[in-house]
Amino acid sequence: MAIPTHASWLSSVVPPAHLTVRGTFVADGQSLFPEALARTEHFRVLVTSNTDVSAERGLAQGFDDVVTIAGGGQETHARALTNVALPRLLGHPGRWMLLLNLSDPQAPYEPPRELLNGETTPVGGPLAHLTHLWVARVRRGKVIPDDTQLAWVKRLYRGELQMVSAAIGDLVEFLRQQKRLDSAIIVVVGVHGEEFLEHGGAGHGVTLYEESLRVPLAIHAPELLAPGPIAAPVDLIDLAPTIADLLDVPPPQQWQGESLLAIIDDPQPPPRLVVSYLGDGSRAALVGDSKLWLGPGTAERFFDLRRDPKETTDTLAAGGIGVRIVRSALAWEMAYESRWRRARWGTGAALRPAFAQDLGM
Numbered sequence: 058m059a060i061p062t063h064a065s066w067l068s069s070v071v072p073p074a075h076l077t078v079r080g081t082f083v084a085d086g087q088s089l090f091p092e093a094l095a096r097t098e099h100f101r102v103l104v105t106s107n108t109d110v111s112a113e114r115g116l117a118q119g120f121d122d123v124v125t126i127a128g129g130g131q132e133t134h135a136r137a138l139t140n141v142a143l144p145r146l147l148g149h150p151g152r153w154m155l156l157l158n159l160s161d162p163q164a165p166y167e168p169p170r171e172l173l174n175g176e177t178t179p180v181g182g183p184l185a186h187l188t189h190l191w192v193a194r195v196r197r198g199k200v201i202p203d204d205t206q207l208a209w210v211k212r213l214y215r216g217e218l219q220m221v222s223a224a225i226g227d228l229v230e231f232l233r234q235q236k237r238l239d240s241a242i243i244v245v246v247g248v249h250g251e252e253f254l255e256h257g258g259a260g261h262g263v264t265l266y267e268e269s270l271r272v273p274l275a276i277h278a279p280e281l282l283a284p285g286p287i288a289a290p291v292d293l294i295d296l297a298p299t300i301a302d303l304l305d306v307p308p309p310q311q312w313q314g315e316s317l318l319a320i321i322d323d324p325q326p327p328p329r330l331v332v333s334y335l336g337d338g339s340r341a342a343l344v345g346d347s348k349l350w351l352g353p354g355t356a357e358r359f360f361d362l363r364r365d366p367k368e369t370t371d372t373l374a375a376g377g378i379g380v381r382i383v384r385s386a387l388a389w390e391m392a393y394e395s396r397w398r399r400a401r402w403g404t405g406a407a408l409r410p411a412f413a414q415d416l417g418m
Contacts, residue, residue: 059262060109061334062248063116063158066293067091069312072334074395088309090297091119091154097306100149104142105158106133120156131169135159135224143231153237159224161217163251164189164260168216182206185213195259202254211253240280242303246296247272255367265341265350266368270333278303282321289320290343292331298400308400315399327407330386342387344406347379349387359383382406 061072068075068087075087091101103110103120108127110116117123122145126133138159146153161168167185178184181203183191188210194200202210225245232238250269252258261269274291276282281303294314301308302316320326333341339352346363359373359380373380386405390397393416403409412418 059107059248060114060116061336062293063110064114066246066248066296067116069294069297069308069314071294071313071332071394071397074313086311087115087118088311089116089118090300091156093119093297093301093306093309094154094304095119097152097304099152099154100146101154101156102142102145103156103158104138104145105156106138106160107158110158129165130167133160134169135161135220136227139224139227143228157224157228159221161220162214162247163217163249164192166210166213166217168213168220172216172219173212176209176212179205179209182209188213192260195254196263207254214251214253241277242281242300243277244296244300245273245275245277246293247274248293262335265333265335265339267362267366270341276300276303287317287321289326289329290331290345291317291320291329292333295399313397313399327403328382330383330390330404330406332387332390340387342383344379344383344386347383349380349383351387 061075064070064075064087065072067089069090070087091099091103094101100122101120102122102124103117104124104126105111106126108125111125112118112123124141124145126138126141131137138157142155142157146155165186165188167188182205191200191202191210195202225243228243229238232241232243249261250267250272251261252264252266252268255268256264256266258264258266263269274293274296276299292314294312295317296314298308298312298314299317302318308316320329328344331343333343335352337353339350342349342351343362346361348360348362348368350358350360357373358371360368360370361372361379362368365372383406389405389408389412401409402412402415
C-alpha cells in the first residue's frame with residue numbers, strides 16, 4: 058500500500074491513473090509536488106527509511122538531495138532520521154522543502170526500550186524485532202493472540218508513535234532556532250493505518266476497513282490558516298494542491314486533486330466523494346458516513362459509519378439512499394477516471410457545471 062499511496066499524494070493522481078496499483082514505479086509523465094516547486098527556488102530534500110521511496114520507483118523526481126537510510130534498528134528510527142535531515146538544510150538561505158519519510162509506526166514495532174517503562178514481552182508474545190513475523194502469522198491464521206499478547210503489540214506500536222511525536226518536536230525546535238517556525242508550513246500525514254484484529258487482520262495493505270484508511274492529516278501554517286478541525290472527508294490526492302495553494306504555486310495540469318482551502322473556510326462544505334484503493338482493484342468509496350466497498354471483482358459491501366463505526370454489519374441488502382448516493386458518485390468518477398480533475402469537475406458526489414459542459418451533456 059505504501060508505494061501507491063506515496064505516488065498518489067506526490068503526484069495528486071489516483072492509483073489507477075498513475076499506474077502503481079499493480080506496477081512498481083511512477084510514470085515519468087507525472088509531475089510530482091517537488092517538481093512544482095522548481096520555480097520557487099526551494100531547496101528540496103528527501104530523507105527516507107523506506108527503500109521503496111526512491112528514484113528507482115520514480116518517487117524522487119524533483120528533489121535536490123536524496124538520502125536513504127536502510128537496515129532497520131535504531132539508526133532508522135524517526136529521531137535518527139531527523140538528526141540526519143535537519144543539518145542538510147543548513148547552508149541554504151532560501152526556502153526549504155523537506156520530505157521526512159518515517160517508517161516507525163509499522164511492523165516490526167521496535168521502539169527504544171526506554172519508552173516501554175520496563176514492560177517486557179508476555180508469555181507467548183512476540184519479541185519487538187520479530188513483530189513483522191507475528192503480523193504475517195496472524196494474517197495466515199497461524200497465531201491467535203490473547204488479550205495480553207495483543208495489548209503488548211499495541212504497546213510497541215504506541216512506542217513507535219511516541220518516536221514520531223518526538224521527531225516532530227525536534228523539527229519544531231529546529232525551526233524555532235532558525236527563526237523559521239512562524240512562517241513554516243508543517244504537514245504531518247500518515248499514508249496508512251494499522252490493523253490489530255479489529256476484523257481479524259494485522260498490519261496494513263490487505264483490507265479497506267477504517268483502521269487501515271483513517272490516517273492523521275494536520276497542517277500547521279500559522280501565518281496562513283486559523284487552527285481548527287475539518288469534518289469533511291478528504292484524501293491524499295488533495296494534499297499537494299493544498300500546499301501549492303498555500304504557497305501560491307500553480308498546480309500542474311496533470312493533478313487530479315483540488316486544494317482543500319475552500320473546505321477549510323466553509324463551515325458546511327458540499328458532500329465529497331473520497332476513494333481508497335487496494336492492489337487487487339478493490340476500492341472503498343465514502344460520501345459522508347456512507348461507505349461502499351467494491352471488490353474484489355463485483356463483490357460489494359456497504360457500511361453506515363454513523364450507526365456502525367466499527368463496520369460490524371454489511372447493510373448492502375437493505376439498500377437505501379446512502380447506497381444509491383455512493384454508487385452514483387463512484388460510477389461517474391470511474392467512467393472518467395483518467396480525465397477527472399476535482400478542481401474543475403468537483404467530485405462525483407457534487408458535480409460542478411464544468412463537468413457537463415466539458416462532456417457535452
